[in-house]
Amino acid sequence: YKSKQKEVGVKYELGGLGLGAAFFTTDRPLSYKDAVTRIESTNGKQRNRGVELTAYGELAKGVRLLSGLTFLDAKQVQTSGGVNNGKYAIGVPTMQANAGLEVDVPGVRGLTINGRATYTSTQYVDAANQLEVPSWVRYDLGARYLTDIGGHAVTFRAAIENLANRNYWQSAGGASNSGYLVAGNPRTFTTSVSVAF
Secondary structure, three states: OOOOOEOOOOOOOEOOOEEEEEEEEEEEEEEEEEEOOOEEEEEEEEEEEEEEEEEEEEEEOOEEEEEEEEEEEEEOOOOOOOOOOOOEOOOOEEEEEEEEEEEOOOOEEEEEEEEEEEEOOEEOOOOOOOEEOOEEEEEEEEEEEEEEOOEEEEEEEEEOOOOOOOOOOEEEEOOOOOOEEEOOOOEEEEEEEEEEO
16 A cells, blocks of 8 residues: 655744644545455545644743644545545544643652643544544643662653543544444553663
8 A cells, every 4th residue: 555645834933832833635545345255455545634733842941831733634535436435534533632731840859740631533433424433532640750869860650541531432443344443541550660871
């Protein structure tokens, strides 16, 4: 399979804050799996057109932002017999957004807390656009502590993903006639320690 992509973008930085915008279009083959032979082949194209906006940088001393917003128009074109021409592609949301904030804790050198919100709009599960999964929002929270132990930089990390323990379908995918769903993880706790040598 071969995909073709065109993209143009612009970035602007002022002090510690940066803004970016990118416009893109991508054409890629659509896959189709025959129900009887189970042979997968191509059936038309998926044309993605979109805009991605980003904002990042230091809002104030010890406060950092990383965020993005993407609008997507992913349509099926040149499908067999034109049956699904103009319909949305499987598993591609029309909008995705995320915002992350990181704050250094005053008075505790090396300690940083961070939070993130992620949004994904509805997605179709089938090529005919008759089945869709609802939009979802997920909140994550974390912390890291950087210190020196025995002359080595040591970083302790802890995080909670899906803080509200929400049940949701994270994404949909598959061939144009046989989709599948991916469940979002439940509330998940992670910890790690890294040492620089």
